Amino acid sequence: MPQLPAPDYPADVRARLEADAKEVIARYPDSRSALLPLLHLMQAEEGHVTRTGVRFCAETLGLTTAEVTAVSTFYSMYRRKPSGDYQVGVCTNTLCAVMGGDAIYDALRDHLDIGHGETTGDGKVTLEHIECNAACDFAPVVMVNWEFFDNQTVESATRLVDDLRAGQQVAPTRGAPLCTYKETARILAGFPDERPGAVGATGGAGPASLIGLKLAKGEIPQPRVVHPRGESAQGGNQQGEPQDQPHDPSPSEHLSSHDAPEETSASDPAHPAGPAAEEGE
Numbered sequence: 001m002p003q004l005p006a007p008d009y010p011a012d013v014r015a016r017l018e019a020d021a022k023e024v025i026a027r028y029p030d031s032r033s034a035l036l037p038l039l040h041l042m043q044a045e046e047g048h049v050t051r052t053g054v055r056f057c058a059e060t061l062g063l064t065t066a067e068v069t070a071v072s073t074f075y076s077m078y079r080r081k082p083s084g085d086y087q088v089g090v091c092t093n094t095l096c097a098v099m100g101g102d103a104i105y106d107a108l109r110d111h112l113d114i115g116h117g118e119t120t121g122d123g124k125v126t127l128e129h130i131e132c133n134a135a136c137d138f139a140p141v142v143m144v145n146w147e148f149f150d151n152q153t154v155e156s157a158t159r160l161v162d163d164l165r166a167g168q169q170v171a172p173t174r175g176a177p178l179c180t181y182k183e184t185a186r187i188l189a190g191f192p193d194e195r196p197g198a199v200g201a202t203g204g205a206g207p208a209s210l211i212g213l214k215l216a217k218g219e220i221p222q223p224r225v226v227h228p229r230g231e232s233a234q235g236g237n238q239q240g241e242p243q244d245q246p247h248d249p250s251p252s253e254h255l256s257s258h259d260a261p262e263e264t265s266a267s268d269p270a271h272p273a274g275p276a277a278e279e280g281e
Helices: 011-025 031-044 051-062 067-074 094-112 154-166 181-188 206-215
Strands: 086-090 125-130 143-144 147-149
Touching: 011 031, 011 051, 011 181, 031 051, 031 125, 031 181, 086 094, 094 125, 094 154, 125 154, 125 181, 143 154, 147 154
Parallel strands: 086 125
Antiparallel strands: 086 143, 143 147
8 A cells, every 4th residue: 555755753863864964975976875874874763774764865865765765675784674782693504504503593593482583572682594794614603783703502692692681791702892783783874983992892803714814825834635535544545555645735736526535426436426428418
């Protein structure tokens, strides 16, 4: 059914938002480019993007409400309904899932008695599946308002949501101190984090994330090639014939599934599977 035009913000709220919006728009040569941070600003005001927020963005940027709605519904970081002070996202992409992410999500769903995108009755926690957050080396990962909580277990994640609901102070594994979702949204809109020490506490990548960089710089030994199938760790094959010891790979060597010790159909000629013809035949 057609809806009446969205109500406007009260005069004092609108005046405050207009001042913030002017600051945001000034960063861009084309005002239309300010739409994404302005949508975050709307969430900082109300906790999600309301029809009033859509109207404000459209009027401020000279767009239609349809154009603003198209953008706000495309990106998952923009909420379309009221949500909690803390967005608890459990990564259930492949690596996190097999490392325990699925078990963590199921446990939190049962513990909080809510499903994906739902909020606890006290308005504190919204639970959701999240896509990969590029922290696979710390799997399984839980994020709260986009701050990392690494190497989680069912027990630690359950304790985390209980502390959040009880108003206890919790600290991310790395990154800035935790703040509410509205406060996070204002930071994402491009306004500075005014909390003492918050910016300095951001830190950098964890040790597991830096291994590849250290390898590239030669700061740690290069990985060794695994024993080919049929070769023992003592340097002989299954027939007792001597073999060369494992060695550091040269740049021309390519480690593939054929170097893997597992007897899979893809890497073991003795266990063929699938079409035998070459590709294209």
